[in-house]
Each structure stands twice: as structure tokens, then as C-alpha cells.
């Protein structure tokens with residue numbers, strides 16, 4: 042199957058089908074993964090008491106999430122933990138200033154992105170997304186990179202720095218070959234929410250395989266105390282057709298649908314939101330029954346918007362701040378509805 046044809050056919054079948062159930066026989070052919078098929082079949086059938094195609098098409102297939110669970114112990118990482126897991130490295134003093142040191146290791150690793158759906162990932166430190174690196178404006182940042190993968194890789198950081206530290210092939214140390222290592226070093230500047238990713242070619246493949254992560258540079262004076270969450274919007278091309286079959290936040294489809302993100306009523310919640318999705322031009326984030334302050338790229342301390350939806354291209358990111366005034370379960374999802382159907386959907390569970 043050619044890339045163009047398949048991409049068009051997947052779009053077409055999803056676009057023209059009245060509901061997910063009607064699309065399932067076709068989806069089944071284009072997705073070789075029985076697991077995915079089963080998930081969506083059950084989702085469409087069970088939501089409406091097994092009412093079948095007619096009732097599902099009429100009401101629209103409900104978001105039922107997945108059946109079964111991805112075992113975080115097998116994956117070696119847990120989307121629940123990724124939410125609040127920050128790698129602050131190790132600070133050493135050199136010549137009177139702070140140098141923050143991190144270590145990243147590239148590693149080939151099979152991960153499960155939905156129950157029964159395996160993906161041959163390339164990872165930083167064994168997880169997708171890689172660790173959320175966190176430094177403070179003005180520090181010197183030093184990243185030791187070891188390439189334990191079978192392919193050449195780099196780490197390219199977003200930020201302001203010299204070309205030699207930019208982590209692209211052909212400049213500075215360029216590609217790091219398998220078994221090789223290097224050190225990237227630069228000033229943490231400007232404060233905000235950034236990202237890092239491999240920049241080896243073909244670039245789309247090196248990103249889509251999982252080599253990326255969030256990179257937070259805190260302002261010197263910090264931000265107000267909050268419950269801070271990291272959400273990296275990503276997707277997975279599980280059948281090598283250069284389009285995604287699975288969409289998610291922090292890798293596992295429907296992870297926060299099946300296990301809602303726990304937050305406290307009235308508490309300030311700060312979300313570091315990064316879009317690294319490959320193959321699709323836009324992604325988005327929408328909260329139900331609530332609005333948030335939005336700080337694009339997090340580089341200013343005043344919000345630009347007060348809204349319930351943000352749209353992002355690849356590499357865009359921003360900080361969301363919100364409080365939940367009521368207890369209960371509140372949905373959040375991509376307002377690219379197809380992505381929501383294919384895994385990018387979850388809930389906040391608000392308690393006192």
C-alpha cells in the first residue's frame with residue numbers, strides 16, 4: 042500500500058462513516074492490530090448496550106477507552122507518574138555558578154501504546170516521552186548523551202545557544218553513532234516550556250519513534266505554587282504507513298480515561314503542554330466545563346488567552362493554568378475529534 046493512498050483512505054473512511062461502528066470493517070483492514078479493532082468494536086457496541094451498528098451510528102460511538110490495561114511494569118514507565126515526574130539533574134558548582142548536569146541514554150525498546158498494540162520505540166532513558174528535564178533560567182546546563190541504540194541519534198534542544206550545541210547532523214559533534222557519547226552544554230535561556238528531540242535524518246522517523254521530551258526552564262523567581270502536570274501530546278504509526286493509528290498524551294492511548302488525573306478542587310493546576318505529534322499538521326487540547334489561562338511557550342508571566350481550547354502545530358507548547366470549582370469528572374481531549382476516538386482523551390477527577 043502506498044503512503045498517499047493509505048493516508049487518504051484512512052481519512053476518507055473515518056470522515057464518511059456515520060459512526061465508528063460503520064467504519065470498523067474498513068478500519069480492521071487498514072489496521073493490522075486485532076487489539077485496536079477489538080477496543081473500538083467493544084467501545085462502539087458496549088456503550089449502547091450492544092445496540093449494534095444502527096444505534097451506535099445514530100448516537101455516535103461513545104468514548105469507552107480501552108479494554109484491558111497497558112502494564113506500566115512491562116513498559117518500564119507509567120503515564121500516571123510521567124505527569125508529575127521531573128528530572129532536575131544534579132547541580133555542581135563551577136567557578137561560582139551552578140551547572141546542572143543531566144544524563145540521557147538512547148535505547149531501542151518495544152513499548153505497548155494501547156492494550157495489545159506493541160511499538161518498536163526509540164527512547165531516551167527507556168521511556169516515551171523522555172524525562173522532563175527541568176532547570177532554572179541562567180544556570181548552565183550540561184547534558185551527557187550516550188547512544189545505546191542501534192541507530193545514530195542526536196539531542197536537539199529548543200532554546201537560545203551556539204550552533205555547536207544545537208544537536209543536528211553535520212554541525213558540532215553532529216550524529217552520535219551507536220555506542221558513542223557526547224556532552225551538550227548551554228545556558229538555560231529563555232525561561233519557558235521547551236522541548237528536546239533527536240534531529241537525525243530522516244527527522245520524521247527519529248521523532249515519531251519516540252525520541253523527544255519536555256524541557257522546562259523556570260523563571261528565576263519561580264511561578265506560583267501549583268499542582269504541576271506534564272502532558273506531551275504524541276501519536277504512533279503502528280503499521281509503517283507514515284500516519285498515526287494511535288494518539289495519546291504521554292504515550293498510552295486512553296491512559297487518563299481509564300485512570301483519571303487526580304486533582305483537588307480549588308487548587309491551582311499548571312499543565313506543561315507540548316505537541317510533538319508527527320504526520321498530522323495540528324493537534325489540540327480542550328477542557329470540558331472549564332477554562333484556562335494560556336501562556337504560549339511559557340516565556341511571559343502574563344497569560345495571552347483565557348480559553349478552553351488551544352491548537353498547536355508540531356513543536357508548539359504552552360503552559361495552561363486552571364482551577365476546578367466543582368468536584369466530579371471532567372473530560373479533556375484533542376478537539377481534533379478523530380484523535381480523541383483513537384486514544385487522545387482523558388478525564389480529570391476532582392475531589393475535595
Ligand SMILES: [Cu+2]
Pocket residue numbers: 193194195239240241247248252
Ligand atoms: Cu534519532
